[in-house]
Amino acid sequence: MARRSDVMLRGPERAPHRSLFKADGYTDIELNRPIIAIANSYNTIVPGHVHMQQLVEAVKYGIYMAGGTPIEFNVIGVDDGIAMGHLGMHYSLPSRELIADSVETMVNAHPVDGLVILPACDKIVPGMMMAAARVNIPTIMISGGPMLAGRFNGTDIDLAQVFEGVGKYLSGQITEEELKKIEDIGCPSCGSCSGMYSANSINCISEVLGLSLPGNGTIPAPMAARVRLAKIAGMKIVELVNRGIKPRDIMTKEAFYNAIIADMAMGCSTNTVLHLLAIAQEAKVNLTLDDFDRFTDKVPDLCAFSPVGPYHLQDLDEAGGMMALLNRLEPLRLLNHDCITVSGKTIYESYKATRVYRDEVIRPLDKPYYPRGGLTILKGNLAPDGAVLKQSGVDTSMNKFVGRARVFDSEEEALKAIFGKQINKGDVVVIRYEGPAGGPGMKEMLQPTSAIAGMGLDKDVALITDGRFSGATRGLSVGHIAPEAARGGLIGLIEEGDKIEFDVENKKMNLLVDDKTIQERKKNFKPKPPKIREGWLARYAKMVGPASKGAVLEY
Missing domain, CATH: 3.50.30.80 (IlvD/EDD C-terminal domain-like)
Incomplete structure (x- = not known):
């Protein structure tokens, strides 16, 4: 079967190209396998990305186990929390476009057979998903995962409470010492900030869109389960290449509708609207604000994640994750069953046998936190x-x-x-x-x-x-x-x-x-x-x- 990488690696005229790959240390055996690019957003600024090297190695193991050859490149990433409130925030949303453009550049300048995207935080996740839809080669996403919540006075806290702590300090509700304690505890581990903020919202929605495996949005970043998921993602991308399944086969209008339904039921970040519209445009799907509006009155908000409630992503993972949420929404008869996913199953096959383990985290349909969508x-x-x-x-x-x-x-x-x-x-x-x-x-x-x-x-x-x-x-x-x-x-x-x-x-x-x-x-x-x-x-x-x-x- 002809591969996309043949244009840079096959035939006597490509001897110079192979020679350059051999300078990287690749062997003839590796160059004769499917070539899988890994877009790695590792850096030591963004907490959601500081641990990416371990995940990249796991993805590489998975690719090698399945008979592919991984090649890796890096992508920039802005930390929205650190960029907040000064010149840096002007660069946050525009960085989404730079990320999409850079991934497109790398995988088209070096025509690979498949792509694994490893984002974690706010603009990096949708930027890479936009690129996946744009280049439309077999792609799977594995994110860095959510941060753990901190604990202060017996209560789970996160970055939102640190920001709100500033207001409390200025209004005399807490002391400077208490603010310092909240600062030290609010972000206790690697990962994307632990509430249902922009990054975690899109990471969870990626499961419903079908571009990532179940657990991608909810398994906490420090957990070994995320390393195992990264290995499985590495194996799955080789399968997707062999089957010729591409992002636009997965991210159909029906899949976007499923994503919006899940969005409404979770009470996600308002940024999901901005990013889903952008990803859909790259996927050649005509999505509008009216599509969001049509589900607002049909789907209740079953969740109360920080900042509007006490729960965090680790709670959602314990409750059964995104597939359990979809199972709970099934009686509404709104979800499209036949959308394919990178798992090799349809979305319905992925969630039909799941269950909710914590009803206070994902409430029953007749006891929602809010009667309409988030x-x-x-x-x-x-x-x-x-x-x-x-x-x-x-x-x-x-x-x-x-x-x-x-x-x-x-x-x-x-x-x-x-x-x-x-x-x-x-x-x-x-x-x-x-x-x-x-x-x-x-x-x-x-x-x-x-x-x-x-x-x-x-x-x-x-x-x-x-x-x-x-x-x-x-x-x-x-x-x-x-x-x-x-x-x-x-x-x-x-x-x-x-x-x-x-x-x-x-x-x-x-x-x-x-x-x-x-x-x-x-x-x-x-x-x-x-x-x-x-x-x-x-x-x-x-x-x-x-x-x-x-x-x-x-x-």
């Missing part, structure tokens, strides 16, 4: 193209809310006001010019939302932005507002003291200013230019599309 899409004059809210993280007292606008043209200005105790009950913090183009880079607003929550204002203050949020955000925090301010969106016309109305149950958000006044404001409105106008982010600002379409680069 995420919802809001529209109205402020977001005609849509905005995203984690509704399961909103106190019910805020489902209908009218507040006065406190307007800031950057996250930094908003933080200064929040930390300066200038935000009061009944306020709506408006942070604009932080969208994909205006930021540029669509920064996460975890520091402002965490400070508001830490100060005990999350039941009295709303926040809206054309930027986005970390999965660690809770409260009435609406992001991804489209169109963004830099592209002429109405959010750019809000003035201090304007009234803003929210109706979560009816999925509405409106600026309560009459049309005549809005038209007058438009006459004098000139959007501000991007904050960064040099380097690669200047190019990004010119080329990036709207959040409502995944904030992908447009050509």
Whole structure:
């Protein structure tokens, strides 16, 4: 059977190519096997990636056991938590595009037969999945896995509590010594931060999409079970190559629907909307915000993971993992059974015989934590193209809310006001010019939302932005507002003291200013230019599309 790698390794004219591989130490026997690339995102900055070398070695063992030859290259990775609140966060979302482009470059410049992607944290996971869909060669994903939760005063904590601890310290609720203790305990191991944040959300969803094996999203990073899973993934990729199964065979529209259903049932990060739209575009699947909206009212939120509840990914793993969650959702008759997966089974074959072992972690359908899906899409004059809210993280007292606008043209200005105790009950913090183009880079607003929550204002203050949020955000925090301010969106016309109305149950958000006044404001409105106008982010600002379409680069 002809292989993709034949074009670089077969025939007398490819003697120079083979000679270069032999300089790497490969033998003729190895070069005659299927060539499997491993995209390794190892670095010693990001906690989710510091242990990747062990997993890569396990993947290599699996590939060799199955008769393939592994070759390895590295991929960059930004730590969103470390990049938070300063210049670095401008680079986080754009790094997703760089990652996708670099993987595409490596596997097409060196035409391999198959691909194993090893991501862990926020933008690295969707970036690699985008690349897999784009190059469309047999691919399997094995992530670094979730971090363990920390323990403070007998309670599980994680990075969200460290961020919220800053607000508690500034408001006098805890001492500096207590904040230091929380800091030391909050992130106790390698792995992607232990709540249902962006990375863990997408890692879990990858199982439902079919691109990774059961357990990929939930087995804790330090566990030997993850090393074993990596070996199995290495064996499975050789099988996928031999069978010719590619990502676009797996990631169909029906598979994306399954992913959205699981997303709603888990109460995932709002970033899943952004990333699933982007991955679908690379997979040539027409996915829109309306597809998310159609499942919001059909799927209850059965889980309460941090930051909106007490549980973490290790709890989900103990409860039976993602396949047990899908089994619990089966009576809704919404899941598509026939979607194939990298395991060699259909998704239904993967979950039909599973069970839930902890009902408090994955509740029964008739006892949900929230009667609707974890995420919802809001529209109205402020977001005609849509905005995203984690509704399961909103106190019910805020489902209908009218507040006065406190307007800031950057996250930094908003933080200064929040930390300066200038935000009061009944306020709506408006942070604009932080969208994909205006930021540029669509920064996460975890520091402002965490400070508001830490100060005990999350039941009295709303926040809206054309930027986005970390999965660690809770409260009435609406992001991804489209169109963004830099592209002429109405959010750019809000003035201090304007009234803003929210109706979560009816999925509405409106600026309560009459049309005549809005038209007058438009006459004098000139959007501000991007904050960064040099380097690669200047190019990004010119080329990036709207959040409502995944904030992908447009050509």
